[in-house]
Amino acid sequence: MKALTYLLITSLKNRLLSLRKKPALLILYIIIGAYVAFLFVISSKTNLEMEAGNAYADIRILYIILSALAGLFVYTSIIGGLSKGSTLFNMADVGLLFVAPISPIKILIYGLIKHMGNTLVASIFIIFQIPNVKRGFDISYQEIVFLFLIYTLVLFYSQLVSMTTYILTNLSNKRKNIVKSMIVVLGLLIGLLVFFNYISAGRNLSSGLYQTVDSLVYKLIPVVGWSVMLFSSLVEGNLLWICISLLLFLLGGLGMILIFTRGKDDYYEDVLVSTEYNYQIVQKAKEGKSTITINKKAKVKDIRLGFQGGNGPSVLFYRDLLERRRTSKIPYINGYTIAATLAAGAFVHFIKERFVLYSVLGFLIYFQIFMVNLGQLAQELKKPYIYLMPGRSITKLVYASLGNIVKAALDGLIIFMVAGIVSGRSLVLCLFLALAYTSSVALFSSFTILMQRIFGARPNRLVQGIVGIIIFIVLFSPGIVLSILAGSFLPSSLEFLASLPFTLSCIGVTVLVFLACGNLIDKAEIGA
Amino acid sequence: MIELINVTKKYGKLLANDNISFRVESGEISILAGPNGAGKSTLIKSIAGLLRFQGKILINGMENKTNAAKKSLGYIPETPVLYEMLTAWEHMEFVARAYSLVDWKDYAEYLFERFELADKKKKLGSELSKGMQQKVSICCGLLPRPNILLFDEPFVGLDPHAIKELKNTIVEQRNQGASVIISTHMLDSVTDYWDTTNILVKGKIAASRTREDIAGSNEDLEKLFFEITEGIKASENGEER
Structure with a gap:
């Protein structure tokens, strides 16, 4: 077994085995598992009640929520990337992996896999929203699973966006300003799109928003629109648009990975600052201390x-x-x-x-x-x-x-x-x-x-x-x-x-x- | 052998290392000294291949970021951070796999015995104290039997026994032909066995000495350090006046 596979498998095995020493944590996991199962049962009952008479909300509200969340994640990732960046790695990776004779690309893939796992676990709380989603919208369990996966994909993607922003703008104020301007321009464009639809919908805000998320222009906006394109095409069963949206995500992701691995230099230095920064935050959080002094330097x-x-x-x-x-x-x-x-x-x-x-x-x-x-x-x-x-x-x-x-x-x-x-x-x-x-x-x-x-x-x-x-x-x-x-x-x-x-x-x-x-x-x- | 040729490292406008050149021969222990913020850790990280820089760093004649150079390089970072979900022994196994080592177990056992980790083999990284983590980190750095060793503040957090063993290990490595760079503030920990020193002040080498240079004089490493750093401070204050 190669070192990186060994590392992933052994860490996972030990994480599971460590539950033997922490029975309370094991019980907690079982309770969470049982609760999730309970939510599924409850939501199926709710479904029947809804079918008896009440009307479901417009599914486009869900598109708006998904797209707003994606926008929020991407925005905070870019802002984070302009300062400290983000990282797929921890300090142990820096001390033991980065100095080892292993290809930086293999290490990047390891980081991506590890991070994907962590993101999935971190996204589990969205499952608690199943009853609300089922009660409010006419969607199946399968579509809820898709929603969860797209949400996870967007979270994961945000990390890549943050790293890419950092790598591209690191040490260049000019580039940082360009990125900031691009955010403003994109924000204005979305605003204009909403405004245009608001006017064309007879000055009705809700209809304007629905038209916006329905429009192709909006669906082509990276991540924010792609997520809507993917989810709506999954709901509608439109295979062509499913493929197009997946392709967009794939190409975007590959493009960002290409930026990490371009040229002679590796990306180690780029992730080092953010890894050290994250380490400090985690250490402080573990000790129950405030992270305010790390997050924001005092402007004395x-x-x-x-x-x-x-x-x-x-x-x-x-x-x-x-x-x-x-x-x-x-x-x-x-x-x-x-x-x-x-x-x-x-x-x-x-x-x-x-x-x-x-x-x-x-x-x-x-x-x-x-x-x-x-x-x-x-x-x-x-x-x-x-x-x-x-x-x-x-x-x-x-x-x-x-x-x-x-x-x-x-x-x-x-x-x-x-x-x-x-x-x-x-x-x-x-x-x-x-x-x-x-x-x-x-x-x-x-x-x-x-x-x-x-x-x-x-x-x-x-x-x-x-x-x-x-x-x-x-x-x-x-x-x-x-x-x-x-x-x-x-x-x-x-x-x-x-x-x-x-x-x-x-x-x-x-x-x-x-x-x-x-x-x-x-x-x-x-x-x- | 480690060779630095005109190494410059900038963080934005901050010049962390300014046109640094020096060599550490095989079988030589070189001390990197300097006040806080002088650029020691940055330089060590650059040599370890963790940072980009201008200039050239050669490890046994090869550029430091090549796999061949990495195989002969051992880096012990300032802060020992282990994988939380790997046991102490599994860290050894992981390093062995990462460096494609064969017949590593006996040497790993030997290192664990030496650094009093034998009874901690099955402890997870998250369960070890900071000192224990530092010992595992040292063992990880030594396991591939590198002939280039980079220590960044290695004595911090170690108990007296571990400090003694580490000192002995460093000397043994030197005697076996390794090139060793130690960045440290604890100058009395290296005073018995250093061969060369580079004192960094504000990213530049303010002084370079060999043991022979100061042999016979009344100087030792600590005196030399204060002489250089305080001399610079005094001359800066004089200029300001």
Whole structure:
């Protein structure tokens, strides 16, 4: 067996065998497998219900979603490629494979195969959307599988696009500007296409979008259009267009691979920077540390330097403020604020339900679950300073949480104001929702304290994860239940008060946890 | 033998290595010293074939990126990173396959014994401590019995026993005719056995010495390092004034 085959097979074998030592993980995989099977059963039942009378949504909505996702992936890949690029390799490949007497092309193929496997695994979550897709659109299981495969293909392709962008533009600002201009031109072209169809469809946005994704010009746009061409031709069973779209993907992929392997030089240096960069991110993520300093270098020259205040424990708040000023032009307002505001605006524009703003609140809180470990307090508890500085434990905890709460308040105001304006809801409702969001972030801080109090510095991550979910449900349930009850009993004129029980519950639980575990700093040990 | 001819490496506008030329003969240990950011790791990576550069790097007379050159080159990187899902022993097997080695097992066993890894054979890369990973990384570099060895900060993270074994190994390799380049800040770790040194400052060779050059004088490697680097700093400060 050759070295690369050995490496792939042995790694896969060991990954499976390592499950023997991790029975909890094995159980988790079994549960996920069972859940996926359950989803298939449920969705088949839903199918029957739908056939009984309700109408399916236009399949072109699915084309739009697929194409938007492809556009997002390709755009972020190109932007990533303009800075650090992307990589199919890890540091072990650099240290052991790149220096070995093996052809760079063979190593590239190994990287592509490995990455393809990882992408498939990473895409598994889309399977959880099966019931929604089946409920909403008239498509078969086979077509869902195609959708999953195209989604995976686009993800995989994005990696190639990112690498190619990096290789072509590396060290040349002129080329970077050309690529940036091309993105703008392509964006404008798509915009014009949509606008033209919008006008020709009698100024109907939905019809305009449908016409756009149906048009051949759009389908010929690399990746974004190709994915629609492939999926629509699979749904329609049009063999010719299936072949054409596959050929386009194939030629595009081969073209990019040719760029990697052109000339005398190999691509090692091109992937080295991004591999080292990814390694740092993975290491930091494994240690539960923030990757913000890796992702974005501080623009020290742009801002006023130094602390703006703080004495004793309050310096924790000002330190956080200083760091935020160095990573964002306007403190507390960052890419997340903008992305969440845009997403919320788009969501409320298309979904015209009574409680749509509450859904936005739900999504925002849901995202906090993934960000809780990156929060200011969680980071502070991993560093020695909070333990060493004089001051009351509870005061230190409050100041170490304050930055996140201020950010949540500002984020909440911006997001809900925009969502409120787009949906035409009252500003009082938006203020109450912003308050609910802020209080939920405060509750997340208390969750961090509680977790550290229960598990200490070096918890078993799996046990922590499972118990964490239970604690999370216990902490949030009272507020959610009370608010749902309030929402169903309150007249529409007082609808804005529906979030108040949730807010009060979050504040109450937060205060209780801070009081009960306020001595954490005196009792706990520094995090791993 | 390693030969660098006018090697220049740029990262955008940053000149990491500026027109560097030197040779490391067979049976010679050459130390690459210099302050942080001097361009040592960049140079080692260029020699290992990981970076593009202007100029020429010859390994036993062959261009460093050719397969023939790679077969005689062993590289031990600064950060040991192993495959998480390969055991320590499987790393040996992987390297043996990558370099098409035959009869490698006895030597791999010997290296594992020497670096106290024999009881860690079945441990996955992800289960090893950083020091253990560094030892496996060293064994991987030594397994193909290369006659060119590149060490980038090899002593960091090793326990005293491993440091002693590594020093002995390096000397043995030299005695068997290997050309060895060691980039290190831990100058006292190499002071007993270095043959030549190149001190890099801001991407350029600020000084080159052989052991014979400073034999009999009051100098040693550490003194020489401070003399060169601080001398440059002092003259720069003088110019600024």
